[in-house]
Amino acid sequence: MTGSAFDIQAAILAKLDQPSLLIDREQISYANEPATKLLGKHIVGSNVRLALRAPSAISAILAKQDSRALVSGIGNDDSVWELNCQLLDKEQRLVIMQDMSAQRSVARVHADFVANASHELRTPLANILGYVETLGDKKAGDDIDVRSRFLGIIQREATRMQSLVSDLMSLSRIEADRHRMPEEAVDLVAICKKVAGEFAEGGELAIDLPPEPIEIRGDDAQLCQMLRNLVDNAIKYGKTDKQVSLSLSITPRGRALLTISDDGEGIPPEHLPRLTERFYRTDPGRSKAEGGTGLGLSIVKHIVSRHRGKLDIASEPDSGTVIEIRLPLIAE
Numbered sequence: 001m002t003g004s005a006f007d008i009q010a011a012i013l014a015k016l017d018q019p020s021l022l023i024d025r026e027q028i029s030y031a032n033e034p035a036t037k038l039l040g041k042h043i044v045g046s047n048v049r050l051a052l053r054a055p056s057a058i059s060a061i062l063a064k065q066d067s068r069a070l071v072s073g074i075g076n077d078d079s080v081w082e083l084n085c086q087l088l089d090k091e092q093r094l095v096i097m098q099d100m101s102a103q104r105s106v107a108r109v110h111a112d113f114v115a116n117a118s119h120e121l122r123t124p125l126a127n128i129l130g131y132v133e134t135l136g137d138k139k140a141g142d143d144i145d146v147r148s149r150f151l152g153i154i155q156r157e158a159t160r161m162q163s164l165v166s167d168l169m170s171l172s173r174i175e176a177d178r179h180r181m182p183e184e185a186v187d188l189v190a191i192c193k194k195v196a197g198e199f200a201e202g203g204e205l206a207i208d209l210p211p212e213p214i215e216i217r218g219d220d221a222q223l224c225q226m227l228r229n230l231v232d233n234a235i236k237y238g239k240t241d242k243q244v245s246l247s248l249s250i251t252p253r254g255r256a257l258l259t260i261s262d263d264g265e266g267i268p269p270e271h272l273p274r275l276t277e278r279f280y281r282t283d284p285g286r287s288k289a290e291g292g293t294g295l296g297l298s299i300v301k302h303i304v305s306r307h308r309g310k311l312d313i314a315s316e317p318d319s320g321t322v323i324e325i326r327l328p329l330i331a332e
């Protein structure tokens with residue numbers, strides 16, 4: 001079978017899943033189906049400058065040598081495409097487009113996280129450096145009151161950095177393990193008792209646990225950390241004179257149900273969807289004043305999902321917050 005070079009090229013491009021174009025001088029001479037879906041049928045025969053509009057795409061396509069470009073805003077605003085442009089001969093060009101949107105959004109989330117984490121670490125560090133410098137000054141450093149006040153601040157800020165670093169490390173460890181379901185059998189009743197014991201001093205925690213063990217496949221340390229974060233929030237954001245309660249039971253559908261509730265100020269509904277995002281706080285000033293990193297609920301979310309569980313947060317301003325976690329029991 002013989003055919004013109006154009007027909008052969010078009011027949012090959014018709015088989016590709018990526019949007020692909022043939023360009024003759026500046027005119028689009030062929031567009032495969034994915035390309036017409038993305039850019040519209042009318043592009044065939046039209047000038048590439050009009051069809052694509054994005055300047056970086058046009059200059060890559062019309063370059064005098066093979067070139068690549070990363071272009072956003074073709075199709076819809078959030079999409080990112082890599083254009084691979086090749087010169088077939090003096091007049092003809094081939095353009096194959098690769099959808100990079102998914103990779104880009106992962107990269108963006110990653111970049112945002114690094115930027116946030118750096119920012120969160122920089123603030124206490126700047127404070128520490130500032131107070132150390134002032135203490136180095138003879139006038140302030142020799143005054144006993146000033147000295148002990150500043151040392152207190154330095155210690156608080158350093159502790160803050162320490163908890164940030166340890167939360168960040170927890171998060172990355174839990175995330176690294178997220179596809180590996182914990183194998184060990186653990187007793188949730190014992191875990192609740194252990195964590196409740198850590199909060200026993202304040203006397204703010206009421207517990208309601210079944211007498212017999214409730215076993216799940218789990219990671220003991222992570223489940224303790226999950227519970228600790230939730231009880232800590234309930235006490236921190238609950239009303240000072242009210243009790244926080246922690247209960248454990250088995251649902252009619254045969255799952256372990258952990259409930260942590262407080263009668264505190266509650267969470268305005270607009271914040272609920274973003275609560276488990278890293279560093280998200282409804283009141284950043286207050287959370288920071290309490291030494292919070294804003295990572296607690298994000299750690300909880302990751303631990304629950306590693307245990308194939310379900311996390312529900314229900315809250316109403318002024319009437320309190322109820323957190324429910326459902327976890328699969330060990331299959332009989």
Ligand SMILES: Nc1ncnc2c1ncn2[C@@H]1O[C@H](COP(=O)(O)OP(=O)(O)OP(=O)(O)O)[C@@H](O)[C@H]1O
Nearest residue numbers: 233234237281282283287292293294295296297321
């Ligand atoms: N029980 C609750 N009642 C009211 N608001 C809450 C409650 N739990 C969490 N929040 C809100 O959700 C935000 C995120 O909670 P998260 O535990 O992730 O961070 P944090 O408590 O600020 O910091 P950390 O947990 O590191 O101490 C909090 O800053 C707070 O605004």
Ligand SMILES: [Mg+2]
Nearest residue numbers: 229233296297
């Ligand atoms: Mg917290």
